Amino acid sequence: MKLKSVLMATALSGVALGAQAQEVTVMSWGGAYTKSQVEAYHKPFTAETGIKINSVDADNPATPIKAQVEAGNVSIDVADVEFSDAVRLCDEGLIEPIDLSMLPAAPDGTPATEDFIEGALQDCAVGSIVWSTIYAYNSSNVDGTPTTIGDFFDTEKFPGKRGVRKSAKATLEMALMADGVPAGEVYDVLDTPEGVDRAFAVLDRIKDDIVWWEAGAQPPQLLADGEVVMATAYNGRIFNAAVAENQPLEVVWDGQILDFDLFVVPKGAPNKDNAMKFIAFSTDTQRLADQASWISYGPARKSSGELVGLFMDGKTQMGPHMPTAAANLENALVNNFEFWVDKDAELNERFNAWLAN
Known part of the structure; x- marks a missing residue:
């Protein structure tokens, strides 16, 4: 009986450790931009799922993907890249296809495929911002x-x-x-x-x-x-x-x-499933609007626009500072x-x- 209890405790502790070990490594561009993602995406994602985010930065996150994939030593789960890099990496087979049906609908039920602005959804990439x-x-x-x-x-x-x-x-x-x-x-x-x-x-x-x-x-x-x-x-x-x-x-x-920035998942990402969960979470209507309260990049979803309000200072209207303002x-x-x-x-x-x- 005692042995059975020990085995049970060991098994349960293994499950707990496995849960604690869940993580996603997200590579972005640093500075105020990464901060906007940490506040709008990373912290709420971890709070909701318990999955830890390892945030790393590069001058251009597309650059390490090819080397890592070809070396069979991928450490990045999600990368934030420019549009032309997303298309090129997809064409070269260096990033994973993304099932767009996993993306949540807009609050009024509009499917994600109709809610994202034109060009923001690609075979291997999901747009988050319009910047300039x-x-x-x-x-x-x-x-x-x-x-x-x-x-x-x-x-x-x-x-x-x-x-x-x-x-x-x-x-x-x-x-x-x-x-x-x-x-x-x-x-x-x-x-x-x-x-x-x-x-x-x-x-x-x-x-x-x-x-x-x-x-x-x-x-x-x-x-x-x-x-x-x-x-x-x-x-x-x-x-x-x-x-x-x-x-x-x-x-x-x-x-x-x-231009657009989009999320991609390198081929061979060690935490692919969690990477896809992170992308679906971070590109919903509210999260994209939340990011726009930290930095003046336009959300890639139409339904996010009306939710964009004040900067985090509580007084600056973000609309006029968006590249997409008329x-x-x-x-x-x-x-x-x-x-x-x-x-x-x-x-x-x-x-x-x-x-x-």
Whole structure:
């Protein structure tokens, strides 16, 4: 009888340990963005399920996936990636297909497949936010008021260093818009050798004044420290610095480039089932609205919009700070995901060669 009790206790303790060991490793971009996810997704998910979240960050969470999958040593369960990376990783068989039927309906019963905005649901990815690359300036260090994308590339009118992401994507599109190419024609122009040459010619104008950045937390810091007077940046990072940290930073929406971030699960993820539970939980109507109260990225669900209210300071209305606000869309470009899936390697090779000269 005693032996039976010991065996029973051992078995029960094994079950308890198994429950405690449940976890999900989520890789994101760091800074204010990861904080918004921790508050809106991670903490409530753990509270509801008991599953622990290991939060890790990278300059670009898509980068480690290929190496980990090919090495058969995957430590990431969920990664937050840009749209073109999600499509490419799916095409290469490096991430898991996602059963969209697992996603919860909107509060009024609208199926998830009809509630997410167009493009936000893919075979291997579920969108969470709409964000944009904008440029911003430090009003303490700029004489006058920059208002157009052309002003970013005009160092005679607005002298000083410029912070630019060390990447062809978004940088080339902004250069063409600054050179007078209408937003609707940018990708047609960039799809030609002459168009690529034209974009690099615009970059040549400011090459000696560029300070390159790679992580999203860098542009607000460069601006605040006075190392640059203007910088391309992710709109939510500038919002956080300006509103939460009271930095004198201003966003210029003209020429913004809209994009999605989506959740993916690498092939061979050690906690695949829990990863899928996390994605379903985190992309429901309320969670996406909750994230938008921490950072100014638009929710990927239509039904979340009306639930977005005040920033966590309790006084700042989030709506006007969203890239999708009507006033901010007057000269906006939607990132052409298919273009970058096809052209990413080629244009970044040209970009890196230009950097080296």
